Amino acid sequence: MKHLLAYLLVRRADGSWEAGSYRSLEGLLAAWNGVPDVKACGIVHVGFWRPDSGEFEDAAAGKPGRVILTEAAKWALPPAFRSSSRPCGDAGGLRLFEALSGWGYERDEEPGDEMAQEEVRAAGMAEPDASALEPWLREVRIQRPKLWRAAFGAGIADDKTYWSNEVSLSGAERDELAAVRYNHMAGSEPTEETILAGLKFAPPWLLGMDIDALQLSVRASNCLASANVFRIAGIVTLGPEGVRKIPNMGAKSVHQITEKILSAFRSGSAHCSRHSSHHNDLPAIPMESIAGKQSDGPQEHTDRLARTATQPSVENFSAGLRVALSYCDEKEAKILSLRMGLHGKRQTLDSCGENMSVTRERVRQIEAKAMKKIKTMMTDWIERIEEGVSDALSGRSEPLPLLGLEIVDPWFAGTGDNEAPLEFAFEHFFYTQPFWLMRSGGQTYLTAISREGWAETLRKTKALIADFVSGDKSIPEDDAKCLAESMLSGAGEELRPLLWAEVTRWANFSKAPSGVSLLASFGLGAESVVEAVLLESDRPLHYEEIAKRCAARGKVIAIRRIHHAAAKIGILMAPGVFGLEMHFPLSDDETGSVVSEVENMLLEAPGKQWHADEIVEDLGGRGLDLGGRLNKYILNHALKSSKILAYLGRLVWAVKSGSTRGKADRIGVWQAVVALLEKNGGPMRTEEIRNRLSNERGLGGTSLMLVQSDPLIRVGESEWGLLWRDVPFSEKDADRLVEEMESAMEAKGEGLHTSEIVGALRSCADLASRVKDPVLLVALAARSGRMKPARGGYVHPVAWEGSRRYCLNEAMAAALAEAGKAGWSLAALAARASGFFGRDIPSTVASRLLISVGAVYDEELAIWCKPAADGTTLGDEDEAGLEDEAGEADESCQDFPPSEGSGVSSSTTAQGV
Numbered sequence: 049m050k051h052l053l054a055y056l057l058v059r060r061a062d063g064s065w066e067a068g069s070y071r072s073l074e075g076l077l078a079a080w081n082g083v084p085d086v087k088a089c090g091i092v093h094v095g096f097w098r099p100d101s102g103e104f105e106d107a108a109a110g111k112p113g114r115v116i117l118t119e120a121a122k123w124a125l126p127p128a129f130r131s132s133s134r135p136c137g138d139a140g141g142l143r144l145f146e147a148l149s150g151w152g153y154e155r156d157e158e159p160g161d162e163m164a165q166e167e168v169r170a171a172g173m174a175e176p177d178a179s180a181l182e183p184w185l186r187e188v189r190i191q192r193p194k195l196w197r198a199a200f201g202a203g204i205a206d207d208k209t210y211w212s213n214e215v216s217l218s219g220a221e222r223d224e225l226a227a228v229r230y231n232h233m234a235g236s237e238p239t240e241e242t243i244l245a246g247l248k249f250a251p252p253w254l255l256g257m258d259i260d261a262l263q264l265s266v267r268a269s270n271c272l273a274s275a276n277v278f279r280i281a282g283i284v285t286l287g288p289e290g291v292r293k294i295p296n297m298g299a300k301s302v303h304q305i306t307e308k309i310l311s312a313f314r315s316g317s318a319h320c321s322r323h324s325s326h327h328n329d330l331p332a333i334p335m336e337s338i339a340g341k342q343s344d345g346p347q348e349h350t351d352r353l354a355r356t357a358t359q360p361s362v363e364n365f366s367a368g369l370r371v372a373l374s375y376c377d378e379k380e381a382k383i384l385s386l387r388m389g390l391h392g393k394r395q396t397l398d399s400c401g402e403n404m405s406v407t408r409e410r411v412r413q414i415e416a417k418a419m420k421k422i423k424t425m426m427t428d429w430i431e432r433i434e435e436g437v438s439d440a441l442s443g444r445s446e447p448l449p450l451l452g453l454e455i456v457d458p459w460f461a462g463t464g465d466n467e468a469p470l471e472f473a474f475e476h477f478f479y480t481q482p483f484w485l486m487r488s489g490g491q492t493y494l495t496a497i498s499r500e501g502w503a504e505t506l507r508k509t510k511a512l513i514a515d516f517v518s519g520d521k522s523i524p525e526d527d528a529k530c531l532a533e534s535m536l537s538g539a540g541e542e543l544r545p546l547l548w549a550e551v552t553r554w555a556n557f558s559k560a561p562s563g564v565s566l567l568a569s570f571g572l573g574a575e576s577v578v579e580a581v582l583l584e585s586d587r588p589l590h591y592e593e594i595a596k597r598c599a600a601r602g603k604v605i606a607i608r609r610i611h612h613a614a615a616k617i618g619i620l621m622a623p624g625v626f627g628l629e630m631h632f633p634l635s636d637d638e639t640g641s642v643v644s645e646v647e648n649m650l651l652e653a654p655g656k657q658w659h660a661d662e663i664v665e666d667l668g669g670r671g672l673d674l675g676g677r678l679n680k681y682i683l684n685h686a687l688k689s690s691k692i693l694a695y696l697g698r699l700v701w702a703v704k705s706g707s708t709r710g711k712a713d714r715i716g717v718w719q720a721v722v723a724l725l726e727k728n729g730g731p732m733r734t735e736e737i738r739n740r741l742s743n744e745r746g747l748g749g750t751s752l753m754l755v756q757s758d759p760l761i762r763v764g765e766s767e768w769g770l771l772w773r774d775v776p777f778s779e780k781d782a783d784r785l786v787e788e789m790e791s792a793m794e795a796k797g798e799g800l801h802t803s804e805i806v807g808a809l810r811s812c813a814d815l816a817s818r819v820k821d822p823v824l825l826v827a828l829a830a831r832s833g834r835m836k837p838a839r840g841g842y843v844h845p846v847a848w849e850g851s852r853r854y855c856l857n858e859a860m861a862a863a864l865a866e867a868g869k870a871g872w873s874l875a876a877l878a879a880r881a882s883g884f885f886g887r888d889i890p891s892t893v894a895s896r897l898l899i900s901v902g903a904v905y906d907e908e909l910a911i912w913c914k915p916a917a918d919g920t921t922l923g924d925e926d927e928a929g930l931e932d933e934a935g936e937a938d939e940s941c942q943d944f945p946p947s948e949g950s951g952v953s954s955s956t957t958a959q960g961v
């Protein structure tokens with residue numbers, strides 16, 4: 049979307065140019081005042097595009113130290129910024145004017161310009177500020193300056209003076225001004241389909257034209273005469289629906305009327321004035337009274353005049369409502385009372401029909417008949433409603449609450465209690481709804497903008513603000529507010545504060561180091577709030593600290609959502625610590641050096657896959673540790689800019705081979721591991737396997753993840769062997785051990801922990817005693833397909849859904865549930881969770897477990913309280929990491945894989961599974 053901007057083109061004394069665009073006059077002035085070259089010339093233009101600097105070379109070369117304005121800039125600037133009345137040149141089709149004041153200097157009008165000023169002074173009034181003009185006149189002033197000078201010289205400064213003074217213009221000027229005004233107010237050029245509805249925006253010379261001059265058919269003329277319409281202005285009173293509902297008025301006649309009126313409009317003021325009720329120059333015809341000033345017609349017309357003369361004078365809106373209903377019979381009054389909501393909620397046609405035991409269509413017919421009576425007998429009251437609300441809204445810069453209407457205009461006293469009837473009046477007493485009751489924040493406001501217009505403005509404003517803060521951009525809050533409020537002009541512009549209040553529901557602000565409030569992100573999601581928090585911080589933050597800062601902003605978000613949002617929009621710089629590009633510790637040059645060095649390193653061994661830990665260690669050996677600022681996470685982010693390296697996931701990198709490689713490309717080395725074990729003649733530890741493969745085959749040892757598959761079997765903690773060689777009993781004995789394990793679990797009703805298995809095998813104690821590490825028994829159980837390893841080092845029958853034992857986070861959640869809202873200390877919770885778990889849980893692990901289950905820490909009381917209602921917890925991977933820490937206290941606390949599958953794939957975990 050293009051936006052209207054101010055452009056400053058500066059020509060220096062050496063002939064060079066520079067250009068800038070600005071959203072405010074203050075920014076433009078600051079840029080001009082900051083130009084160091086006193087002999088520089090400035091060109092100022094306002095528009096949707098920036099003209100080419102070269103087009104202004106001739107104009108700027110002879111004006112050192114001066115400012116030259118394009119015509120658009122001249123009329124857009126406030127009156128204090130004087131400029132020459134006559135052009136001083138042109139460039140690229142743009143007329144140019146010399147600035148006389150407001151740019152750091154003052155100058156008088158040069159000879160020859162006074163004549164143009166006198167033309168303006170002849171009108172006897174000061175030229176108004178463009179921003180104070182009505183929207184359609186503002187359009188004339190900016191886009192058609194010649195027409196504006198003629199109109200202003202004729203004394204036209206608003207819509208009221210247009211009706212009284214437009215006759216002073218030439219014929220061509222009258223036609224052009226009428227066309228601009230109509231197109232702006234109606235929203236498009238007139239057509240046969242829209243001319244009747246848009247007649248209220250027509251010029252006086254068209255509305256004053258006699259119906260006879262249209263040369264209609266006899267039927268069409270008689271129908272209009274029967275409705276007391278003898279001039280085109282009378283059709284405004286009826287409206288399109290009123291014309292169609294005139295008795296005997298057929299579709300063909302309506303089409304003829306619209307066709308003739310459109311033709312008359314296009315013929316212009318000269319044609320229409322000749323056929324006006326006033327045969328000389330057409331005099332001023334005020335719009336508010338033109339419909340009532342028709343030519344004398346047949347005798348029937350006196351009936352309408354008599355009715356108008358006998359209209360009752362009502363003291364306020366509520367009194368007029370009672371009088372209006374008095375013109376209706378009992379059934380009509382009841383239906384209108386229900387439809388208006390006089391005694392409760394407004395009723396629909398269907399509900400009224402049910403209430404009165406008639407059809408929906410019958411209710412509509414009765415309502416239409418009653419409305420016709422009221423519109424005929426209460427025209428003054430209806431006009432008073434429109435005039436009163438229009439005056440109350442005129443010139444307002446703040447929204448008008450409904451309760452404030454009676455303060456602005458006492459004639460509307462009691463309107464607060466008649467909200468529904470007033471809304472009904474807006475919808476039904478006028479042919480086009482002039483006002484709308486807008487409800488926002490529990491308050492009702494009056495406005496002239498339509499419901500659809502407000503919704504569209506709100507949608508466009510949100511899209512505009514979101515577009516401005518997309519990516520890493522941010523703008524000052526004041527600029528964002530100005531941008532949003534500029535979306536409302538004309539009807540409804542008093543709602544600008546409400547528009548900004550609605551937009552800020554989606555906005556997230558942060559403080560810049562200078563103290564200026566910046567619009568950092570736009571949206572209601574966790575990502576937007578987290579982004580705003582990180583933008584405000586001068587350092588990367590742990591996700592727990594981000595959660596606290598979000599809460600301080602009044603945005604309480606589950607810790608898990610904070611973690612996900614930070615990972616999505618931020619950069620992982622340390623375990624659980626996230627930042628933005630602004631927090632990245634390496635400069636562009638340093639990043640380039642690191643990437644180049646790593647690319648060279650990996651190209652030396654193109655078949656090898658490297659873990660970020662290995663790369664950091666190797667770089668440190670080469671003296672490229674950047675003062676300790678380089679870790680595996682910083683390196684991982686830096687390498688993403690490489691075009692020749694492929695990221696394989698889990699901090700693993702390799703050289704691309706033909707196409708980008710992924711997780712499926714990790715090297716399968718199962719056969720290599722089996723061959724290595726055979727060659728070794730006995731079991732080997734994971735680290736030993738890793739080192740041997742790295743040295744002998746160039747495979748990244750730190751990225752290996754071993755998976756149990758015959759003949760590869762786990763014989764101990766981080767120790768692997770061969771099934772046919774390193775198991776101390778036969779296949780039949782292994783089956784006996786598994787059956788005994790299953791019987792022990794069935795009898796106990798719960799799974800067994802690794803440390804409990806040997807003690808449970810009483811009938812097979814001799815076989816079990818041969819096992820050096822019970823991990824082998826778990827491996828055999830998993831291999832049988834009858835047992836299934838579970839988190840926490842447990843094993844259980846496959847038929848069970850789980851081990852029926854607490855794992856770490858479940859034990860901590862149970863302890864926290866006992867603590868309740870009162871909360872417990874870390875030590876107390878760790879002790880209680882250890883009881884559920886069956887083994888001791890270290891305090892360091894306990895604190896991380898509490899975070900994983902969403903517990904809240906009270907710093908003053910030094911206690912942990914019950915978690916958030918959504919029960920957010922960490923995922924399996926995070927929990928597995930916590931259990932690895934718990935393994936320091938109990939080495940038997942391990943996770944085991946399923947027995948199915950084969951092969952070896954790379955992983956960030958050095959210890960295999």
